[in-house]
Amino acid sequence: MHNLCSATQNVAAMPKKLWQPKVETEEHPLLTVNGVSKYYGDRAGCLHVSFDLYPGEIVGIVGESGSGKSTLLNCISGRLSPTYGSVNYQQENGDLCNVHEAPEHLRRMLMRTEWGYVHQHPRDGLRNNVSAGANIGERLMGVGMRHYGNIRSKATDWLERVEISKNRMDDLPRTFSGGMQQRLQIARNLVSNPRLIFMDEPTGGLDVSVQARLLDLLRELVAEMGLAVVIVTHDLAVARILAHRLMVMRGGHVVESGLTDQVLDDPHHEYTQLLVSSILQV
Numbered sequence: 520m521h522n523l524c525s526a527t528q529n530v531a532a533m534p535k536k537l538w539q540p541k542v543e544t545e546e547h548p549l550l551t552v553n554g555v556s557k558y559y560g561d562r563a564g565c566l567h568v569s570f571d572l573y574p575g576e577i578v579g580i581v582g583e584s585g586s587g588k589s590t591l592l593n594c595i596s597g598r599l600s601p602t603y604g605s606v607n608y609q610q611e612n613g614d615l616c617n618v619h620e621a622p623e624h625l626r627r628m629l630m631r632t633e634w635g636y637v638h639q640h641p642r643d644g645l646r647n648n649v650s651a652g653a654n655i656g657e658r659l660m661g662v663g664m665r666h667y668g669n670i671r672s673k674a675t676d677w678l679e680r681v682e683i684s685k686n687r688m689d690d691l692p693r694t695f696s697g698g699m700q701q702r703l704q705i706a707r708n709l710v711s712n713p714r715l716i717f718m719d720e721p722t723g724g725l726d727v728s729v730q731a732r733l734l735d736l737l738r739e740l741v742a743e744m745g746l747a748v749v750i751v752t753h754d755l756a757v758a759r760i761l762a763h764r765l766m767v768m769r770g771g772h773v774v775e776s777g778l779t780d781q782v783l784d785d786p787h788h789e790y791t792q793l794l795v796s797s798i799l800q801v
Contacts (some may be wrong), residue, residue, distance in 0.1 A: 579762030635708030
């Protein structure tokens with residue numbers, strides 16, 4: 520047996536989100552994923568995945584380890600090239616960018632400015648040999664800020680927003696707890712006011728109490744800033760709290776998708792039913 524939900528929460532008892540599901544309008548999608556497939560030799564990482572992501576919408580991708588959710592996230596975010604399919608992003612200037620055909624410098628620019636990527640392990644998303652303030656300051660310099668005083672003031676504001684004392688501004692991230700490192704990584708990503716955030720198991724490996732506070736913080740910031748988010752998680756409690764829509768993956772395929780509460784309260788696919796009941800044969 521394998522329990523894919525948080526050991527401390529029952530899916531049916533999870534708190535509801537503080538906002539209503541995003542209603543699609545005539546607004547253009549921010550991100551369009553069309554038939555994305557990724558093969559590793561003869562093995563499929565993900566197969567024929569398509570969906571649209573609208574501004575201000577949060578899409579969750581769930582499934583057990585090896586289901587293909589991380590492969591899909593890396594293809595969507597341009598960190599991995601799909602074998603087939605395309606990912607198109609509507610830039611802030613109105614231009615449509617084919618993520619995988621775009622030149623490397625454009626993808627790097629997007630990741631510095633309009634996108635963010637929150638890793639499961641903060642060490643992968645922070646520069647651990649520079650101070651907490653410098654981690655945030657580097658992102659600000661990436662969007663053109665040059666005045667040292669303004670950079671430091673903005674970094675101080677963001678440390679306080681993610682509940683890190685401004686007295687820790689000059690400390691190295693390795694001196695922080697795991698939860699503090701993750702909050703610092705979030706500040707580093709959000710300080711530039713991005714439009715789209717990718718999250719890979721952002722609460723993974725944290726104690727339950729630390730997870731709860733981090734989820735509260737993420738929910739507040741995402742709603743306040745109107746961010747579009749693609750979040751990968753194995754924890755259905757996290758998906759319930761954060762995501763408007765849910766995609767359930769198994770063996771590289773999306774086996775069920777829909778509004779999060781509908782998928783979790785009335786799952787149709789047998790695999791989703793097993794996830795919700797926290798019982799999987801392995």
